[in-house]
Amino acid sequence: MFVIEWLFGPPAGGVPHPDTWLSDAELERLARFRFEKRRSEWILGRFTAKTVVAAALERRGEPRPNLRSIEIVPEPSGAPYVWDVVSGRRLPVSISISQSAGRALAALLFTGLPESERCTVGADLEKVEPRSDGFIRDFLTEPGRAEVASLETPARPTRANGIWSAKEAVLKTLKLGLTVDTWNVECLLAPGPLPEAPPILSPEGSGWNRFSVRCAAEILPPWALSPVFFGFWREEGGYVLTLAVVRT
Ligand SMILES: CC(C)(COP(=O)(O)OP(=O)(O)OC[C@H]1O[C@@H](n2cnc3c(N)ncnc32)[C@H](O)[C@@H]1OP(=O)(O)O)[C@@H](O)C(=O)NCCC(=O)NCCS
Structure with missing residues (x-):
């Protein structure tokens, strides 16, 4: 049985200052946004997504990661994937993000499952x-x-x-x-x-x-x-x- 982890953000407690949870590369990307609306939506979407990744890893019995060591990176199509900065590897997950009018939705499922559940x-x-x-x-x-x-x-x-x-x-x-x-x-x-x-x-x-x-x-x-x-x-x-x- 496979599991879809989801979160309707922002997470309880709100969104902390980006310096505390974005990686260096993500902070550089943030600095390049010119429009405040896009910037605030991106922050909310990224924090919601990283919170889902951390919760999913923890539920699988892995240690809760430092959010600065997880990057949500766009493929050329714009579709996001998750990069583990520490191991230098892509995490075996499918992730998706959406933002609308001050809220965000992120969902994740693990790939690398038996064929019938992929x-x-x-x-x-x-x-x-x-x-x-x-x-x-x-x-x-x-x-x-x-x-x-x-x-x-x-x-x-x-x-x-x-x-x-x-x-x-x-x-x-x-x-x-x-x-x-x-x-x-x-x-x-x-x-x-x-x-x-x-x-x-x-x-x-x-x-x-x-x-x-x-x-x-x-x-x-x-x-x-x-x-x-x-x-x-x-x-x-x-x-x-x-x-x-x-x-x-
Ligand atoms: C993907 C798309 C349908 C999202 O539409 P939207 O309702 O305006 O925005 P949402 O908030 O619901 O979703 C945006 C998120 O969709 C994801 N996304 C973007 N392109 C995607 C794609 N091809 N496949 C899957 N997910 C995609 C991203 O995570 C994006 O958020 P982020 O840029 O902050 O990471 C729309 O932006 C689109 O198709 N654009 C055209 C393709 C494009 O311009 N690609 C960008 C190349 S860099």
């Missing part, structure tokens, strides 16, 4: 806001639009933002981001069939629901095993949180 994770966070008919028409596929329309009016913004967020989480788990047309991804928040050996979410028991995904075969990277996969979504405090999981 996955990557993508996380996305959206503040729930009204979405226009134009947004729904332009960004949701027909089944998603029908799902939104089937609900009472007050429930629609969460569903529309949730479907959009799920698409972004899917495109992150595939490491594509918005480099492909989002119409290639169909997400329905109504739960699909239960996947074989689903992951456990840690912490558990906090209102996660399942969603289902179908991707156009032409956008799938060769390492993704199937165009049909799944994810989890939940609503908290006016935000919708999504996690997509693809077998590799």
Whole structure:
């Protein structure tokens, strides 16, 4: 049984001064940000992500690392990975980060598992806001639009933002981001069939629901095993949180 560690940040206690938890290379990167909004979102996302990495290692029985010795580094695509400064090695994890309106979501799972459990994770966070008919028409596929329309009016913004967020989480788990047309991804928040050996979410028991995904075969990277996969979504405090999981 594999585990997805997640955290809806900022962590309890807030974000300490960056000098105390960013590595030297990360502090150099921080100094290059020109816009305050990007800078504060990046700090919040990085601290939330590093907190998840430290907690996950500790839960596996390893010593809690000094956060300055873990770097969250972008691949050329922008997708993040975790670098252990002390051993000079990439940690065997898949990690994903999202920031929205003062909050952040980070999720992680260990790779290097038995073949049947090998996955990557993508996380996305959206503040729930009204979405226009134009947004729904332009960004949701027909089944998603029908799902939104089937609900009472007050429930629609969460569903529309949730479907959009799920698409972004899917495109992150595939490491594509918005480099492909989002119409290639169909997400329905109504739960699909239960996947074989689903992951456990840690912490558990906090209102996660399942969603289902179908991707156009032409956008799938060769390492993704199937165009049909799944994810989890939940609503908290006016935000919708999504996690997509693809077998590799
Ligand atoms: C990835 C993307 C969908 C995120 O959209 P968003 O909703 O605006 O922002 P979010 O806060 O939810 O997510 C941002 C995080 O996604 C991650 N990310 C970026 N590109 C990614 C990719 N191709 N795959 C997976 N994750 C990615 C990063 O961790 C980023 O945060 P960080 O830059 O602080 O590390 C969007 O930025 C995108 O696709 N951009 C186009 C591709 C691009 O410009 N890549 C940058 C090359 S350096």
